[in-house]
Amino acid sequence: MTDGALAVALPHRRWNALTGDWVLVSPQRTQRPWQGQVERTAGAQRPSYDPDCYLCPGNLRAGGERNPAYSSTLVFTNDFPALLEDTPGEPAAEPASPLLAAEPARGTCRVVCFSPRHDLTLAEMPAPAVRGVVDLWAAQTEELGRDHRWVQVFENKGAVMGCSNPHPHGQIWAVAALPTEPAAEDLRQREHLARTGRLLLLDYAALESERGERVVAANDQWLAVVPWWATWPFETLLVPRRPVRRLPDLEPAERDALAELLGRLLARYDNLFQVSFPYSMGWHGAPFGGGDDAHWQLHAHFYPPLLRSATIRKFMVGYEMLAEAQRDLTPEQAAARLRELPETHFRQPGRS
Ligand code: H2U
Ligand code: ZN
Numbered sequence: 136m137t138d139g140a141l142a143v144a145l146p147h148r149r150w151n152a153l154t155g156d157w158v159l160v161s162p163q164r165t166q167r168p169w170q171g172q173v174e175r176t177a178g179a180q181r182p183s184y185d186p187d188c189y190l191c192p193g194n195l196r197a198g199g200e201r202n203p204a205y206s207s208t209l210v211f212t213n214d215f216p217a218l219l220e221d222t223p224g225e226p227a228a229e230p231a232s233p234l235l236a237a238e239p240a241r242g243t244c245r246v247v248c249f250s251p252r253h254d255l256t257l258a259e260m261p262a263p264a265v266r267g268v269v270d271l272w273a274a275q276t277e278e279l280g281r282d283h284r285w286v287q288v289f290e291n292k293g294a295v296m297g298c299s300n301p302h303p304h305g306q307i308w309a310v311a312a313l314p315t316e317p318a319a320e321d322l323r324q325r326e327h328l329a330r331t332g333r334l335l336l337l338d339y340a341a342l343e344s345e346r347g348e349r350v351v352a353a354n355d356q357w358l359a360v361v362p363w364w365a366t367w368p369f370e371t372l373l374v375p376r377r378p379v380r381r382l383p384d385l386e387p388a389e390r391d392a393l394a395e396l397l398g399r400l401l402a403r404y405d406n407l408f409q410v411s412f413p414y415s416m417g418w419h420g421a422p423f424g425g426g427d428d429a430h431w432q433l434h435a436h437f438y439p440p441l442l443r444s445a446t447i448r449k450f451m452v453g454y455e456m457l458a459e460a461q462r463d464l465t466p467e468q469a470a471a472r473l474r475e476l477p478e479t480h481f482r483q484p485g486r487s
Contacts, residue, residue, distance in 0.1 A: 266390055
């Protein structure tokens with residue numbers, strides 16, 4: 136069956152070439168005209184400085200330390216880390232039972248403030264400030280990659296994603312062992328290179344660039360698409376158009392281009408339902424530690440939960456939990472909706 140036949144009305148499953156997972160797509164359920172109302176939520180105007188915020192410059196954190204009077208970005212070790220560097224012990228040579236396998240987890244957790252301004256998000260920050268965040272992500276990845284196999288840069292945005300504070304911030308967790316998601320991507324990318332001699336995500340980017348139907352935004356260096364296999368309604372994948380293994384490998388011009396593309400993509404996201412669009416996002420690049428990583432291509436995933444309005448979200452529940460991911464809105468429809476929107480943020484009509 137061709138994808139042209141699939142994209143119309145019938146239920147079908149799509150394969151995620153990056154993880155090997157499948158997603159059930161039920162486009163016949165969206166043949167009805169668009170009925171989702173756009174509820175403009177109050178979009179509470181926040182102050183640029185909040186004396187009670189534990190991430191604002193000069194303020195006291197919950198752990199007792201005081202933030203410096205930072206003027207661009209700030210990184211600190213999480214006061215309540217999920218991982219410890221000095222966890223003792225080795226995996227038991229013979230576990231009591233293979234059904235009770237475990238291993239010690241070692242690592243570190245950092246918090247990254249994107250801006251001293253309490254009221255800005257990446258979507259509203261000027262491009263040079265977003266470039267500063269890109270540089271910070273890259274520098275942290277390089278530093279933590281010296282003694283951790285995997286460095287996970289991510290952002291939880293919005294209360295609906297469990298974000299604890301509206302001050303623009305993300306996190307970085309660096310760990311000794313390759314976690315589940317990147318391990319799946321490692322396997323699929325390795326297989327693709329072995330089979331074709333080419334990089335999976337560069338083949339994919341070329342295909343999407345040529346087709347255009349799932350592209351949301353692009354520039355000479357980067358492509359943002361709703362991937363063929365998207366599970367979240369407005370999920371996107373960001374890929375550089377040349378081979379790049381990790382964030383620190385990005386050239387200055389590519390970092391500027393990324394900041395530019397992020398501004399455009401995130402403005403579209405916020406404009407969709409006229410709210411600060413919640414999501415979890417994060418970067419995947421080649422693991423550290425000296426193994427064979429020729430098959431890896433750097434990329435970012437954005438996983439936003441909203442479906443029809445600022446208050447109607449997609450739940451990954453019954454069938455998703457027990458069988459596999461499912462969606463009604465097709466990735467092509469989602470991309471078309473995002474493409475229709477302006478790239479000027481609704482709160483900043485003057486933003487260039
Ligand atoms: P979110 O990105 O989900 O909002 O998490 C913020 C992190 O900030 C959270 O992991 C940490 C929390 O442990 N934190 C501090 O390290 N110090 C503080 O003073 C409060 C929050
Ligand atoms: Zn703040």
